[in-house]
Amino acid sequence: MSRIVWRILSTVPTLAGVLIATFLITRVLPGDPAVFFASNPAMSPEDIERVRAALGLDKSLIDQFWIYLGALRHGDLGLSISTGQPVATEMLTRLPASAELTVFAFLLAIAVSIPLGVAAALKPDSWVDQLCRIIATMGVSVPTFVTGLLLIYLFYYILGVAPEPTGRLDPFMFKPPTVTGFLLIDGPLAGDWATTWAAFKQILLPGLTMAIFALAPLARMTRASMLNVLSSEFIRTARANGLSRRKIVMTYAFRNAMLPVVTSLGMTFSYMLGANVLVEKVFAWPGIGAYAMNSLISLDYAPLQAFMLIMAGIFLAVNLVTDLLAGLVDPRAGLN
Amino acid sequence: MSANPLLSVRDLTLDFRSRHGTVHVLENVSFDIAPGEIVGIVGESGSGKSVTAFAIMGFLDKAARVLSGDIRVQGRDVMAMSTRERDLWRGKEASIIFQTPRTALNPIRTVGQQIGDVIARHTPASPTEVQEKVLQAMRQVRIPDPERRMGAYPFELSGGLCQRIGIAAALACHPHLLIADEPTTGLDVTTQAEIMELIRDTARAKDLATLLITHDLALASEYCDRIVVMHAGHVVETAPVAELFARPRHPYTAGLLGSVPSLVDSIQDLRAIPGSLPDLRRADLPPCRFADRCPRHHADCDIPGLRLEGIAPNHLVACRVPL
Numbered sequence: 001m002s003r004i005v006w007r008i009l010s011t012v013p014t015l016a017g018v019l020i021a022t023f024l025i026t027r028v029l030p031g032d033p034a035v036f037f038a039s040n041p042a043m044s045p046e047d048i049e050r051v052r053a054a055l056g057l058d059k060s061l062i063d064q065f066w067i068y069l070g071a072l073r074h075g076d077l078g079l080s081i082s083t084g085q086p087v088a089t090e091m092l093t094r095l096p097a098s099a100e101l102t103v104f105a106f107l108l109a110i111a112v113s114i115p116l117g118v119a120a121a122l123k124p125d126s127w128v129d130q131l132c133r134i135i136a137t138m139g140v141s142v143p144t145f146v147t148g149l150l151l152i153y154l155f156y157y158i159l160g161v162a163p164e165p166t167g168r169l170d171p172f173m174f175k176p177p178t179v180t181g182f183l184l185i186d187g188p189l190a191g192d193w194a195t196t197w198a199a200f201k202q203i204l205l206p207g208l209t210m211a212i213f214a215l216a217p218l219a220r221m222t223r224a225s226m227l228n229v230l231s232s233e234f235i236r237t238a239r240a241n242g243l244s245r246r247k248i249v250m251t252y253a254f255r256n257a258m259l260p261v262v263t264s265l266g267m268t269f270s271y272m273l274g275a276n277v278l279v280e281k282v283f284a285w286p287g288i289g290a291y292a293m294n295s296l297i298s299l300d301y302a303p304l305q306a307f308m309l310i311m312a313g314i315f316l317a318v319n320l321v322t323d324l325l326a327g328l329v330d331p332r333a334g335l336n
Numbered sequence: 337m338s339a340n341p342l343l344s345v346r347d348l349t350l351d352f353r354s355r356h357g358t359v360h361v362l363e364n365v366s367f368d369i370a371p372g373e374i375v376g377i378v379g380e381s382g383s384g385k386s387v388t389a390f391a392i393m394g395f396l397d398k399a400a401r402v403l404s405g406d407i408r409v410q411g412r413d414v415m416a417m418s419t420r421e422r423d424l425w426r427g428k429e430a431s432i433i434f435q436t437p438r439t440a441l442n443p444i445r446t447v448g449q450q451i452g453d454v455i456a457r458h459t460p461a462s463p464t465e466v467q468e469k470v471l472q473a474m475r476q477v478r479i480p481d482p483e484r485r486m487g488a489y490p491f492e493l494s495g496g497l498c499q500r501i502g503i504a505a506a507l508a509c510h511p512h513l514l515i516a517d518e519p520t521t522g523l524d525v526t527t528q529a530e531i532m533e534l535i536r537d538t539a540r541a542k543d544l545a546t547l548l549i550t551h552d553l554a555l556a557s558e559y560c561d562r563i564v565v566m567h568a569g570h571v572v573e574t575a576p577v578a579e580l581f582a583r584p585r586h587p588y589t590a591g592l593l594g595s596v597p598s599l600v601d602s603i604q605d606l607r608a609i610p611g612s613l614p615d616l617r618r619a620d621l622p623p624c625r626f627a628d629r630c631p632r633h634h635a636d637c638d639i640p641g642l643r644l645e646g647i648a649p650n651h652l653v654a655c656r657v658p659l
Binding site for chain 2: 239243330332
């Protein structure tokens with residue numbers, strides 16, 4: 001029990017480091033936000049100085065950091081200078097879109113990669129194994145935005161079976177009342193099946209794009225881990241004792257093979273958050289990735305800091321959950 | 337060879353196909369084990385001890401090719417069984433335990449569950465009955481406090497206890513044949529003795545035919561009734577323990593006995609066997625594979641058709657110029 005508490009406490013220093021790092025990284029970005037914001041030929045140097053003072057950029061780095069920390073305590077992530085909106089509100093409205101896409105793609109990737117990896121390991125060099133190899137190679141070598149564009153080209157432009165790749169929902173449809181912010185959950189909750197179906201069709205292509213990205217490492221990892229376990233001595237013992245093939249594969253091999261896969265699941269989820277930025281751009285998905293991208297281009301510090309902070313926070317949370325989960329599966333981790 | 341053997345291996349010849357050619361692993365291997373008898377197979381690494389055991393259990397590698405021979409357990413042709421028949425046979429009629437007991441157990445399943453898996457597979461029983469039988473199996477291998485230990489994971493138990501768990505699982509369904517492949521490797525000397533006594537006492541009590549595979553002659557001399565000496569895929573000699581140690585007839589057996597510190601009178605008498613095992617990939621292996629190392633090598637030795645032959649009651653040897 002105390003190990004769980006320690007593991008949770010160990011995230012505190014990391015979080016502090018993340019706070020300092022995100023703050024400093026945004027400050028060393030090339031470009032002057034005051035000049036950028038005041039970019040109007042009619043503005044004099046005095047005007048620019050006034051903008052700088054208004055943004056608080058004339059203060060020392062230390063002072064700026066304290067102001068930032070002070071605001072953060074109240075959950076205030078600052079204002080976006082390009083939209084004038086509070087960053088916290090914007091993030092909250094956009095986060096569900098990103099989260100839904102990532103979780104959808106993640107579940108899709110798991111549902112395909114793990115059975116595929118297991119099947120490939122059970123029959124090495126069979127057609128399933130070759131398929132696994134092809135998918136793994138493709139997933140590694142083709143960047144997500146290319147996959148996305150190819151899918152759009154094929155399913156929207158050529159075949160015409162996919163809806164227009166713009167956003168989460170057809171602009172003429174109404175969003176179901178927000179409960180979780182996930183359209184695929186809120187839709188059924190409201191009993192609005194037409195909207196749910198429309199949202200599903202919208203998420204399918206971007207979800208597929210990200211899933212293909214995540215599939216490769218997961219399928220390869222599952223296959224390798226499964227092969228490794230199947231050749232281990234305790235599997236030989238299980239066979240020597242005449243256990244059924246089903247029992248050997250499912251209870252003995254699969255559960256052991258999942259130990260390293262659980263860890264890589266966490267890693268993959270975190271990588272997917274990063275890949276999100278490009279996929280959201282390609283599919284005009286109203287998530288935080290696209291928002292962060294726009295902020296970066298317009299040197300908008302507050303949203304950028306908030307984005308990095310949220311990502312780092314999710315990273316930490318995912319790692320924590322992964323560790324706890326691995327401890328739950330593996331008695332040797334000694335968490336229980 | 338006994339009249340009513342539980343296990344009989346006859347003229348087993350098998351090859352391994354490898355990228356570097358065909359390896360002639362076993363040739364005309366024959367021996368019997370009677371119920372309640374403990375037979376030790378001894379020999380150097382690479383002499384074919386484990387392959388023989390694996391062939392009996394149907395555990396041969398895909399590269400292995402059985403050229404001839406017959407293996408029967410209780411009269412049943414083992415090599416003719418279907419995969420499913422063999423699965424149901426293993427663990428119920430015949431069991432094998434391996435070396436390195438800790439890695440031979442599933443690391444993330446409690447030892448009680450692992451024994452229970454074997455029982456549930458071979459005997460129809462309710463979960464409570466399985467539980468009761470697990471405790472019985474654990475008591476049978478003298479595990480203290482089985483109620484508490486059954487919930488333990490292998491990493492929480494000592495190597496000796498892990499081997500007891502392995503034996504408990506192997507014997508849980510009361511098989512008639514037990515093969516122990518170097519069961520005490522990696523255990524300390526006291527634990528070794530405990531495990532070997534357990535195996536011997538169980539074999540006696542349950543009339544279990546036991547095949548002990550070991551390279552430790554001293555261990556074999558202490559716990560076996562009869563010994564089968566293997567060299568380079570041949571059975572060179574088989575005899576009751578006392579007779580074999582008192583009067584070895586094959587030059588290889590004599591050499592083997594002379595190379596074990598605890599079996600010679602003084603350190604000056606300790607002798608190494610010259611040379612090493614012949615390369616089993618050779619196409620021109622001599623009829624006696626010990627010929628190149630043998631101090632008694634004779635022209636007759638190179639005539640094909642060397643067989644195991646009786647030289648005294650219960651004593652067989654494959655040598656044209658026996659001691």
